[in-house]
Amino acid sequence: MNTLRVIFGDQLSLGLSALRDLDPGRDTILMMEVAEESTHVGHHKQKIVLVLSAMRHFAQALRERGVSLDYVTLDAQDNTGCFTTEVERAVRRHHPGRIVLTEPSEWRVQAMVDTWRSLTGTPVEVRIDDRYFASRSRFEVWTRGRRTWRLEHFYREMRREHGILMEGAQPAGGEWNYDAENRKPLPVDLVPPGRLRFAPDAITSAVIALVERRFPDHFGELAEFGWPVTRAEALRALEDFTEHALPHFGEYQDAMKAGAPFLFHSLLAPALNLGLLSPHEACRAAESAWKAGKAPLNAVEGFVRQILGWREYVRGVYWSLMPAYAARNALQATRKLPAFYWTGDTDMRCLRETIGSTARYAYSHHIQRLMVTGNFALLAGIAPREIERWYLAVYADAFEWVEMPNTLGMAVFADGGQMASKPYAASGAYIDRMSDFCSGCAFDVKRKSGPGACPFNYLYWAFLIRQKDRLAANPRLAMPYRTLARWPQERLAAILQEAEVFLKSLH
Ligand SMILES: Cc1cc2nc3c(=O)[nH]c(=O)nc-3n(C[C@H](O)[C@H](O)[C@H](O)COP(=O)(O)OP(=O)(O)OC[C@H]3O[C@@H](n4cnc5c(N)ncnc54)[C@H](O)[C@@H]3O)c2cc1C
Numbered sequence: 001m002n003t004l005r006v007i008f009g010d011q012l013s014l015g016l017s018a019l020r021d022l023d024p025g026r027d028t029i030l031m032m033e034v035a036e037e038s039t040h041v042g043h044h045k046q047k048i049v050l051v052l053s054a055m056r057h058f059a060q061a062l063r064e065r066g067v068s069l070d071y072v073t074l075d076a077q078d079n080t081g082c083f084t085t086e087v088e089r090a091v092r093r094h095h096p097g098r099i100v101l102t103e104p105s106e107w108r109v110q111a112m113v114d115t116w117r118s119l120t121g122t123p124v125e126v127r128i129d130d131r132y133f134a135s136r137s138r139f140e141v142w143t144r145g146r147r148t149w150r151l152e153h154f155y156r157e158m159r160r161e162h163g164i165l166m167e168g169a170q171p172a173g174g175e176w177n178y179d180a181e182n183r184k185p186l187p188v189d190l191v192p193p194g195r196l197r198f199a200p201d202a203i204t205s206a207v208i209a210l211v212e213r214r215f216p217d218h219f220g221e222l223a224e225f226g227w228p229v230t231r232a233e234a235l236r237a238l239e240d241f242t243e244h245a246l247p248h249f250g251e252y253q254d255a256m257k258a259g260a261p262f263l264f265h266s267l268l269a270p271a272l273n274l275g276l277l278s279p280h281e282a283c284r285a286a287e288s289a290w291k292a293g294k295a296p297l298n299a300v301e302g303f304v305r306q307i308l309g310w311r312e313y314v315r316g317v318y319w320s321l322m323p324a325y326a327a328r329n330a331l332q333a334t335r336k337l338p339a340f341y342w343t344g345d346t347d348m349r350c351l352r353e354t355i356g357s358t359a360r361y362a363y364s365h366h367i368q369r370l371m372v373t374g375n376f377a378l379l380a381g382i383a384p385r386e387i388e389r390w391y392l393a394v395y396a397d398a399f400e401w402v403e404m405p406n407t408l409g410m411a412v413f414a415d416g417g418q419m420a421s422k423p424y425a426a427s428g429a430y431i432d433r434m435s436d437f438c439s440g441c442a443f444d445v446k447r448k449s450g451p452g453a454c455p456f457n458y459l460y461w462a463f464l465i466r467q468k469d470r471l472a473a474n475p476r477l478a479m480p481y482r483t484l485a486r487w488p489q490e491r492l493a494a495i496l497q498e499a500e501v502f503l504k505s506l507h
């Protein structure tokens with residue numbers, strides 16, 4: 001039977017389940033560049049270049065293997081701009097006996113796939129995406145009977161199940177978690193390593209020109225594009241990270257420095273999310289570095305926790321709770337996203353630096369996302385959907401299955417504690433401790449109120465006052481609420497007033 005095999009832009013793995021029983025003599029692979037995927041949120045230009053260039057390089061690798069490929073380019077005259085109508089057209093071209101694909105990563109696309117059988121009259125076989133450590137059903141088994149879904153419990157189970165960083169039944173080194181050795185601020189004299197970036201080749205350069213032409217108004221700059229777009233480049237990026245940055249990854253995982261957005265982070269999320277690199281390869285490479293004495297255990301455990309733990313866990317949360325999860329708004333936040341999220345035009349240096357690197361590289365690291373842009377959105381009461389769409393638009397690694405739980409669950413507590421045991425709310429003191437941003441800021445991080453006070457300070461307390469009914473019973477917030485209880489009503493009213501004046505000045 002001739003088969004039409006559909007591959008999406010984040011399924012660029014030769015071992016993909018949809019390709020397993022490929023018959024090169026009879027089957028056709030369909031790959032589609034459709035405008036809807038670039039415009040349903042206005043993605044960063046680098047993100048569009050990354051996905052289209054990686055798709056075109058993957059198509060080239062397939063052609064070199066003698067596979068029959070039907071590749072619909074973005075600029076093809078008869079391109080209808082949407083996956084479903086493109087599949088309908090392909091069925092009319094090829095008359096396949098069946099359509100085979102690997103489950104899409106995103107709920108919205110899964111809903112489209114569900115219509116294909118009736119629309120095309122062709123049987124559709126959707127296969128499990130086994131490029132993850134935990135399948136969707138494996139995660140659901142883990143959630144059964146659990147009141148709370150805490151990362152730590154899931155992570156330990158994954159470590160045991162996959163034998164990563166294990167010594168028999170015990171965690172390597174005797175501890176599951178080395179956070180006590182991590183999370184340090186960056187010493188002033190420590191220079192982060194230079195990072196391997198990949199200069200655009202002819203394919204990428206053509207896509208850059210296409211994106212400049214088709215999406216000139218989208219957010220972000222293209223000059224610094226340097227993401228891996230092939231599997232060979234992704235493997236080199238992994239090797240480079242393991243050798244030069246992994247040894248300090250744990251220690252300075254939460255540190256922030258002006259003008260140095262990458263520090264010791266891996267920059268591997270785009271390659272992992274597109275399928276150029278597998279999470280297994282990344283974890284095993286780190287584990288091998290530890291075994292060879294090239295990286296300490298606290299760094300390697302910290303890195304493995306992010307991939308084997310967080311990455312798998314957020315995917316499980318996403319698929320277990322969608323589509324209702326997208327509408328969660330436990331704190332009833334309704335404010336519009338301030339315009340400076342798109343321009344970086346603000347006197348708050350931490351936000352200006354983070355948004356600046358986001359525009360320049362389509363990147364900022366986890367703590368910048370969580371504790372700067374995310375923390376501000378939480379404290380300012382930005383509507384979850386507004387900030388969630390922003391995160392989906394602006395990062396090279398942004399795919400809804402991983403971005404949405406991180407935003408709604410971790411950054412703005414919109415899921416009411418499904419993922420996090422308390423909101424990640426912090427005053428300016430946290431940003432000051434973990435970065436050098438405050439020293440060059442127009443605001444004074446030490447001032448709690450009045451002219452020149454750091455807005456994070458009074459926004460933090462105003463947030464706790466506003467959310468008292470929802471949050472005061474949370475044992476992890478007992479200390480700040482005890483502090484608030486000691487303050488006179490006039491002081492609380494003044495904080496709310498100062499926060500309100502500041503928030504009203506945003507547009
Ligand atoms: C509000 C918010 C939005 C986010 N949106 C995305 C997103 O769209 N896509 C995305 O891949 N990550 C997202 N993250 C998680 C994390 O910030 C990025 O994975 C990381 O910054 C990517 O940079 P890196 O590859 O240098 O990561 P590193 O710091 O080097 O970490 C190594 C790898 O671990 C994984 N990882 C680390 N933290 C997480 C996490 N919290 N959840 C899932 N995987 C994780 C990534 O695959 C990453 O490449 C988001 C986090 C927050 C707080």
Ligand code: SF4
Nearest residue numbers: 348350428438441454
């Ligand atoms: S003083 Fe406040 S606004 Fe300025 S960089 Fe520090 S935390 Fe950010």
